[in-house]
Amino acid sequence: MALDKTQENTHPINSLGFAKPPSETRVVVAMSGGVDSSVVAAKLADEGYDVVGVTLQLYDHGAALAKKGACCAGIDIHDARRVAEEKGFPHYVLDYENIFQDAVIDEFADSYLGGATPVPCIRCNERVKFKDLLETAKDLEADCMATGHYIQRKMGNRGAELHSAENAGKDQSYFLFSTTPEQLSYLRFPLGHLPNKEATRALAAEYGLSVADKPDSQDICFVPNGDYASVIEKLRPGSAEPGDIVDHEGVVRGKHNGVLHYTIGQRRGLGIGGLSEPLYVVKLDVDKKQVVVGPKEMLATRTIPVKEINWLGDEPFDSEKEWHLSVKVRSTRPPREAIIRPTGPTTAEVELLTPEEGVSPGQACVFYAPEGSRIYGGGWIWRG
Structure with a gap:
């Protein structure tokens, strides 16, 4: 990994990109209690870093404990704490219930009631994990914050770049397109280069972690069994x-x-x-x-209006220029060739060279390099 420009070359560069010993490099690890973030914390602790684990309580313990397979639930807080004890680093639980309610859950309900199909996991990363939690990491005087996301951060000629994970099947770039350049300079993703999830579980077993065989979380954390409607009806009675x-x-x-x-x-x-x-x-x-x-042919869409664009390209997002990139309009679909025409500083019209079916307001439109793994940001699909 290339050296961050803010560091002087007074010591060999460590694995997180700092020119100082791991023992003098503090890293806050966002720990969900799952296998991925636990492996990140254990790996960095074994390498000698000054690790601080932080887990967010996003909703009521009692309600969370009743829901299996969700991240940030009561059992996950317990699992994260146990990993920290096993590996000998401090661990803190922060109550973000009100923040999560205001920044993620309420907008999810209102967007759904507005006829959109929202993606709350993106908003959680954008508004909670990479905003408030990242600021907490800085308050703890950490040099960086690490997460268990499957995505890669690479140093380019103009600073940190966002790249897809090595394992396309686990790639989470669609959910992280709104990561800003400033956040990216501070974040680290130690699992992005791994070939598959089996490699992560092998590391968990190697480190002797109690969560090595823990199942992956399923669905949106606050939506049991994917039943969005019942959750929204509870949040907005009479809806x-x-x-x-x-x-x-x-x-x-x-x-x-x-x-x-x-x-x-x-x-x-x-x-x-x-x-x-x-x-x-x-x-x-x-x-x-x-x-x-x-009929099915009415689902075909060629032109997509996009707003709230987070641009990660080297050149400015200029209305005088067209961008020939690939885009994803749903997390489960492959990138498709497109022309992106800026209509303002954070808005654009995206023309798909091949029409897509089922393009929905509220979903993200994420920009990818036509060749290679780099992500150029993205925005939110809206009605126009």
Whole structure:
């Protein structure tokens, strides 16, 4: 790893990029209690770094304990603390429940009720982990903060760059596109170069960690079993108002029990019988309380308006220039060739060279190099 420009070459560069011994390099590790972040903490502790583990309590212990497979739940706090005890470094639990509620959960509910399909994990990284927690790390006089995310930080000619993980199947770049250059200069991702999750678990076993065989977290941490609607109904009572399912010509095809139960591109569970061809959800009209359905070809989108763009390119995001990159419009889809035309300092129109189906407001549009692994940032898809 290249030397950070702020460091003088008075000592061999350590594995975190600082010109001083590991023992004099303090690193705060964001510990979720899972295998990944536990391996990061154990690895750095074994290398002699001054490790401080920090775990965030994001919601009530009692409620969290009742939900299996979620990060930042009560059992995960216990597991993180146990790893710290096993490896002999200090560990702190910070109560971020109010911050998480305001910055992530409330917006998730409101966005869903507005007909969007939000990605709360991105907002959590952006507004909680890489904002408030990062500032806490600086308050603890840490030289950097490390996480267990599968993504790579590489030093380029103009500073730190964000790159996809070595293992495409575990790559989390879609969820980290909003990481700013300033944050990136302070962050470290020690697992991004590993070939697969088995390699991480092998390290956990090598370090003798009690979480070596712990299952990966599933779903959004505060949404049990992926049931978004029930969570939103609890957060916003009375939000599941019934309405009509109409086709693209306005003909009523059925009834629904709340727009929040549907997503763009959905085919199953519409409750519409006697169709000559399959119909898909092509639009959610919250104001009219309508779920609009149509044939599959109506899902194809070529032009996408994007806002709140975080740009990570070397050159300014200039409205005088077009950017020929690849973009992802959903985390599970591969990047597709696109032309990005800036319309303002943080807005753009993205033209897909091949139309995509099921592009939904509230999802992220992440920019990638046409070749290679670099991420150029991204923004949020909106209606226009």
